[in-house]
Amino acid sequence: MKIVVVDGHTLNPGDLSWEGLEALGSCEVHDRSTPCEVIKRSKKADAIITNKALIPRQAIEELDGLKYIGVTATGFNIVDVEAAAEKGIPVTNVPDYGSASVAQMTFAHILNLTQRVAHHADAVKEHRWNECPDFCFSDFPLLELQGLTLGIIGYGSIGRQVGRIAKGFGMKLLVHSPSLGKGIELEPEVTTEDVEIILKESDIISLHCPLTQENEGFINSKALAKMKSTAFLINTGRGPLIDETALAAALNSGQIGGAGLDVLGEEPARRDNPLIGARNCFVTPHIAWATRAARSRLMDVAVKNVESFIKGTPQNVVNTRT
DSSP: OOEEEEEETTTSSSSSSOOOTTTEEEEEEEEEOOHHHHHHHTOOOOEHHHHHHHHOOHHHOOTOOOOEEEEESOOTTHHHHHHHHTTTTTTEEOOOOOOHHHHHHHHHHHHHHHOHHHHHHHHTTTTTTTTTTSSSSSSOOOOOOOTEHHHHEEHHHHHHHHHHHHHHTTEEEEEHHHHHGGGGGOOOTEEEOOHHHHHOOOSSEEEEOOOTTTTTTOBBBHHHHOOTTEEEEOOOOOOGGGGGHHHHHHHTTTTEEEEEEEEOOOSOTTTTTTTTTOEEEOOOOSSSTTTTHHHHHHHHHHHHHHHHHHHTTSSSOOOTOO
């Protein structure tokens, strides 16, 4: 079997090994591939492994020998799964490899907005503490999380992990997720609410829902207008969940208190993205998933996905028509 990894650098920038895949067949690894290079490099491939490189219908139709597509991520919208299903090609993903890491980044943003650790550390470097007449120095309001309400929209594995951490801080939890109506039990401290209530009552709102046609851009000007003027918005889920122009306007006008974002609608961020430089807005470059521990788990499952396919028992298949 010939395996082609079309964009391996983000998964493995050099601190992991491709030995698992190499043991399963002839393995060709490319750090990055343009759309044209994806097709050119995969002409003789039995299996393609992709992280963010697009595998559209055109590529699937041109690659006559293709038998398998593995996505080294949980989201799989980069692949035309219907086109793959029509050709009997299973597409697999890697669910639930990074819940702990993404939840950790969620609270990194929350704590940044409430404590301003980096800001105050920089103030010390700038000798502003040294010049202060008091034994302590702070030039930004500090907030205690205990007693605040955290609204979690999307209560799957990551949302639940965020909820567990929040309870450790003594926060109140409001959650919303379509899956909660499917027999999934809730912890006794957790209250389910409609999105409208979560927007109105939460001090901090954290997004952990998958991107769908129905919820794209649902955090828009109307939704933002329902939030408290002191509320913070956190997004470590999917960038297009937010109308970025509306959020920038809400931040710059003081309509809401601040935002911590690890994802944007277009990545890498455009220079003219309205959120870059918006008031009290902190953007990290889509790294919540990228701890070594999470990437190691991701690699392990990606290899097992290919191995299971070779054995005739594919796992984590997302296009169920195959």
